[in-house]
Structures are given as C-alpha cells and as structure tokens.
Amino acid sequence: MPTVALIDYGSGNLRSAEKALARAAGTLSRGHEVVVTDAPDVIARADRIVLPGVGAFSACMDALEQRPGLLEAMTDAVQTQGRPFLGVCVGMQLLASRGLEFGPRAGLDWIKGEVRRLEPGEDALKVPHVGWNDVSALPHPLFREASTSQMYFTHSYVFDPTDPGVVLAVSDYGGTITAAVANANVAGVQFHPEKSQGAGLALIARFLEWRP
C-alpha cells in the first residue's frame, strides 16, 4: 500500500491533518497508509509527503532543522526523487526562499519567493485573515479544472512567489493573495483543506492521486 508521510515536527493540528488524510484516502479505490513521522528512513520510503504547519515561520523552520536528518530526508525525497509534496499553511510558506515573520529567515527555497505580512488594502479588513474565502484555481490535477471553491483560511502572512507562473490558485483579501502554488512535484496551499469540509477533503484526495 502506498504511504503518505505526514511530517511530525511538533506543529499543532497534526491530528486533524492525519484524520483528514485518512478520511480522504478512504474515498479512493486505492488505499493509502498515513504515517505520522519525523524519521528520515520512513520519509525516504514514503510515496508522498505532507508538511503541515501552524505558528510562526521561523519557529517552524527551527523545529524542522532541529530534528536530525529530517530536512535532508525531505529534500532528497522531494527534490531528488520527485515524490509528490503538499505543504499546508505555514507548511506551504516554508517552501519560500525566505520569510519575514519576526525578522528575515531562510526557508526551504524549493519555490523562489518571499513570505510577507498580509496587508489588506481595505482598512476594515482584519489581520489575521480568518474565515472562508473563495479560491479561484487554474486547471491543475489538485483542483481538476479551472474552478472556484470555498476554503478555510487562518493566517497573517502570505507567500509572494518570484515566478507568477507557479501560482496555481488565488484568493482575494483586500487584494489578491496566493492561495496555492505548484511547481513540478511540489505544491502548497495557504488555506486549511483539513478544515474545509467536503471541498478540502476532495483536494486532499486529489493530492493522493496526483502523478506529477
């Protein structure tokens, strides 16, 4: 059975991500084993990798680096072996070259760009951005056809990729914000599919079937 490694680096909300992956896998004809792990050898064998994340960019990056061999195993599986990867919320932001939360901090640099504070153009809009928002996506296996769906967001920072060509979906919060990115086998979503009910579970299921 193919395995999905859900990276455990002390981030909250791991349980929700695990349960959502299992539920989404259950809707597919082919089973998937969900493994919550920070073990390099398990990650090396995994068929897919999901990186969750809540909290601050720098704290999450620190936590990844502190686990022996974790970043090396992830980088090898994703960047060298080309295994499908999904980053969620801060897990997506970590793909960037650098983040600016609590001062500049280098990210994974798997997708060039910067993570900056959300600054909605309208004064009445609050930060953090919390709630359901329309996500407009280009045609891609993660969203299937060009489509609009409603997903749950909770974030104060946004990812601005250097190459606009990697932006797969956008949302509007006092201006256009990056909702999803994809470059070859590496994808990320700013919203929380594991908290976005049917639409979110469907996206997770499509990730499990994605063959980049």
Place this chain on the structure above:
Amino acid sequence: MRVIPCLDVKDGRVVKGVNFTSLRDAGDPVEQAQAYDEAGADELMFLDITASSDGRSAMLDMIARTADACFMPLAVGGGVRTVEDARRLLRSGADKVSVNTAAVENPQLIAACADAFGEQCVVAAIDVKQVEAGRWEVFTYGGRKATGLDALDYAATAVTCGAGEILLTSMDRDGVKGGYDIALLKRFSEAVPIPVIASGGAGSAQHMVEAVRDGGASAVLAASIFHFGEVSLSEAKAAMAAAGLPVRDLR
C-alpha cells in the same frame, strides 16, 4: 463573514445545543457538530462548563471524537488556565483555544499560548458590562467578578500579547435577545486590528446582519437562539447574503 454556533458542554455532553429532529442523541457532541456542519456553520465553539476534573478528561475525549468526524474549525473555551491546558485541548483536536479569566488575571498566558501555538490559535474572550456611555468594564469568573479594568485597555493588551481574535460578550445584552451591542462592537472593531467576534444579544437573523454591517464584527456567535430553534443557520446566512455581506455558500 462567519456564523459560529456555541455549544455548552458539561462532562463531555452537550447540555445546550439544537434539538435537530434528525439526532438520535441530542447530547452527543459529534452528532451536534455534524448537524451544524450540514446546516452551514462556519466554525463551532464548545464552551466547557464542567467543574470537575473527571469532566475535563471527558471534554478532551469529546473534542477528539468530534475532530475525528468533523473537518471544520473547532474552538474550545472554559477553564483554560495554563499553556498545558491549552496544549491538551489542541492535541485533542481543537483548532483554537479561548482564554478568559486566567488571561485577564495574567495576560502573559496569551503571549505564552501565542508563542507556543501561533496567534491564530488564541482567542481572547472578554466579558464586559457598560459602566458609562462609551466605557465598558471587564468581568471575570463567568461575569461574577468585576475587575475594574477598562475593556478597551485590556483588549489592547490582549492584542499586544498576540491574541488572534477577540470574542467580545456584552453581559448587558446576553440572554436578552434584543440585539448585539452595536456601539460596543463598533468601538472595539475600530480599535483593534484583529477580528472581533460578536457575542451576547442575538435574537434574530437581522441582529447578526447589524453586528457585522454596523458593528464591524468579523463573526457572530450565538447559542440560545440556535438552541431553541428561533433562528436557523440558513436564515442567518440568507439574511447576511441579502444584506450584501460575504457568506460561505450553503451546499
């Protein structure tokens, strides 16, 4: 714009929730949560009114069972006094933790939770009573204790400490069903940069529209009008949509 039903939970059982006709067990939080999801709730708030420690572990089990079955945002509050209390709730499956009395007495609790879990996890719940025009005082211990603190000052402190949202309850309006305190909401939503959730006073769908449109609230929370079926979630959302406010589509 979010509509958030609030369920009172005691010893892991829902004691105040909607008696949806489809439910086999109205006290079962999982059934309640699923029914609210199908009705279009944007989030759920569980308020733990348990006093005993046995009840607290039942609460954790209840959150876990709900989070395993419902893939929607869950906020939990009531009796959170330490970072460890918050951690246990989050580990069980809560997405946000609401802190009230303990945070008023020691705002560093907000900072510690925000540092540990991220500001999006921390809701500062503030119970207020009006003391004069344009001035509100913070009350703690479920409204039993006056603190002498100016509510706007405390809200500013909560923001500085890293709260992600403010759940603002008007004790003057709570249970009266005459509408949210619009002046209060307007004052706070203009003063703080983070989302303000309106609580206390909802009696109709139109009251929810007013809280958002006139009060500037980012979300509305209600318990008893949903509980007693006076207003349905779909009515609340239809009224908001009719007023031109952005709401999540009902499926």
